[in-house]
Amino acid sequence: MHLLGLLALALTSTSVLAEVTAGSVFDVAKKVVTNALTGKVPSDISYLDTTDEEAKVVRIDDRNASVLNEGNWVILVHAPPRRPLDRAFMQVHSNASLAYHEFSPELSASAETPMEEFHFARIDFMDAVEISTRWMVWRPPKIVIIENQGPNRSIRFISNGNIPLNGTTLFRAIRDETYRQVPTWESNWAPGGDKAWIIDYYLAAMAKWSEKTSRIPNFVWLMLSGYIAKELLGWLHSARGNTQVPTTTTTTTTPLTGSAAAAARAQLRARAAAAKNKPKSQ
Secondary structure, three states: OHHHHHHHHHHHHHHHHHHOOHHHHHHHHHHHHHHHHHOOOOHHHHHHHHHHHHHOOEEEOOOOHHHHHOOEEEEEEEOOOOOHHHHHHHHHHHHHHHHHHHHHHHHHHHOOOOOOOEEEEEEEOOOOHHHHHHOOOOOOOEEEEEEEEOOEEEEEEEOOOOOOOOHHHHHHHHHOOHHHHOOOOOOOOOOOOOOHHHHHHHHHHHHHHHHHHOOOOHHHHHHHHHHHHHHHHHHHHHHHHOOOOOOOOOOOOOOOOHHHHHHHHHHHHHHHHHHHHOOOOO
């Protein structure tokens, strides 16, 4: 059962790679090579750095994920910002962060109960594999709200269906604490759940695999994946081409000639005469 759980988790996580096309792989490779030769910063990274600074958010990855263990956080998990939906969520997150930093001190000073202190952060789905895997986030963008209150920790996932795609609405949900109407993540896969150990085993196995294969250049993996894909497609086409088509057998008769034909005609005439002379039954 443990092996089946690991296999299921691996298949689920690797299914995200199915959206990557050959064209996008070569486009990314071309951009990386061009930027390396010209010394330019990739546009996506430059865009993220600029928007993070302007929105007053913290960039989180697997290396500094420990900061999430303290305080309250409003986190956006996003894919590369080339996708329109991810850019829209980044704008929503930026507006909510700016509104919080502008109005929260005034609101906390005037309210009887101080407003909860929140930190705003962003996580690149492709740059924080461990975090995304632990949270079982396979389809970004998602907004994650974490509350750390002593030993208690709650995690909530907010999508466009929970809160309208609007920065003001997200800020008001934090200000009025209406985000707590969203159920906390308490499944078997959540931290402390019955199946959380499967994620730990999976991440440990992936870390070992990465350690063993880190010395192999990336272009070798690209060539190897292309070769495997080619062989797989060839096998599929050959299996389809070897499918046997049902055949029908036809029998042919050779016409009689010469004495054999004469004998056959004589036999037919004799049968006809015998049938003609046969007395009819009363």
